[in-house]
Amino acid sequence: MASVEMEVIGGSKNFWLYSKADGYDLTHPPTPASPRIYPRIPLETTTGQIAIDPSKTALVVIDLQNYFLSPLLGRPSQSVGFEIIDKLLKYAIPACRKAGMPIVWLGWGLSQQDLDDMPPAIVKGFAADTNFEGPKKVGPLGSNIGPLEQEDGTMIEGGLVLMKDQWNSKFYPSLAEKAEPQDIWIYKNRLSGFWGGTGIEDGLKSRGIRTLLFSGANEDQCVAGSLQDAFTKGWDCLLLSDGTGTTSPEFAKQGVEYNAAGGWGFLLTCKQVADGVDNMQAQPDASG
Template identity: 30%
Template sequence: MVNIRLGPPANSWAVSTNHVDLRRPVPPSRVVTLVARPQRITVDLARCALVVVDMQNDFCHPDGWLAAIGVDIAPARRPIAPLRRLLSWWRSGGSAVIWLNWGNRPDRANLPPGVLHVYDPDGSGGGIGDVVRPGGSPTLQAGSWSAAVVDELKPEPSDVYVDKYRMSGFFDTPLDSVLRNLAVTTIFFAGVNSDQCVLATLTDAACIGYDVVLLDDCAATTSPAYCHDATVYNVAQCFGFVSTSDALMGGA
């Protein structure tokens, strides 16, 4: 009798001593139609993942790196409230939540000068791996307080974590393997900064064949407002769709 499964629920084999069943399970559909730009969309949430980008202390906490260097982090905190509501609803249906955060090696051995320069433009220090305030932790270093998800969003044990090392979460990470192993075809994107890491990851996702949806109210940037507006325009125009968490939950 084939009664042991190997792999995640949506991409598993059933195995026994003398038999392997290569048929993948077909999860129950959870179909939602929601208002979006440029058109309404219908999705099966059983084949979706919510990828939350960089909602971590160094970007969104008053004691984090951005605040320490004088950046107004109020915009970066705006997605917290809608994401808290969405995450509770999203998890109740069993869909995947993936936290995609900067989480760099302590030795920064995989980071080229161009990446280091973004966070330390004049080479004087205070960038990736440096401590920018007394008693603080290394900026965006894996395993540190700086790289952790902000407390208000409370990740669950069933959530998936992927560390990234570039603006795009697909380069040099297991993100694509994780998504495909979860049988995901559509990705909903949230987080910060919408015009930087969110957009770079979303663009790569679209280019390798995923359907992509940006949740406007769950994404934000500390850049000027027109940068977010341009991101929303370009996602709807070129890469996929733009909607909101209210539209998603209201379409259930």
């Protein structure tokens, strides 16, 4: 079979390969002339086919924490956050486990120093949160939520708002129970998790991660902020359209996805990730 001529997209240290027949190769071989990397996962996106290396890929789950989701805090029992969780649990997370791709659990987890350094605009933004229902009042960042009554009548401490190691800053239970030892846990102190010395860049580089699948909430805020910073710093960015969502107007989601597909990287669904993993290509038999 004649070899397919591949176009190099990028610089000498960070590049993709492209052919009209096969689309974009995001597997990051040592050189453009190196043999193709296997195993490889073929993925259909809104702009065509790509291929990724599972050993260099991670799923990033952003801000799906009790503070943003739990009905114990007056959050709606049916919300976009739970729709996201359903897609992640059904498709994206099992696919990542099957392919050996780790999960980056990226969520708010503040220290007192973070509070002291917090810009007023961020404080104002949290104070404007109107997505609580019922009489439960939740104060500003760092304030004490107090005791909360669970469905079985037992009480838990809600903890300090979005401070590290508090109940409210833990990932929602149905997600947290899917965590495994090889996963990466990152506390962030701004909307973007790639800002402010979170350690995420060192954590990813130490694993050889080059490609990121972005999920979580809100899509136009913390997800988009993290994705744009990661894109600027050289990671491959794939946005999961049904693995993200927002409480903002629909046009906010549309704007993020337009840019994710057209400029920042690629746009696809959680099921397309699962389908790609099911069709993961192993090393061809050299004897054939």
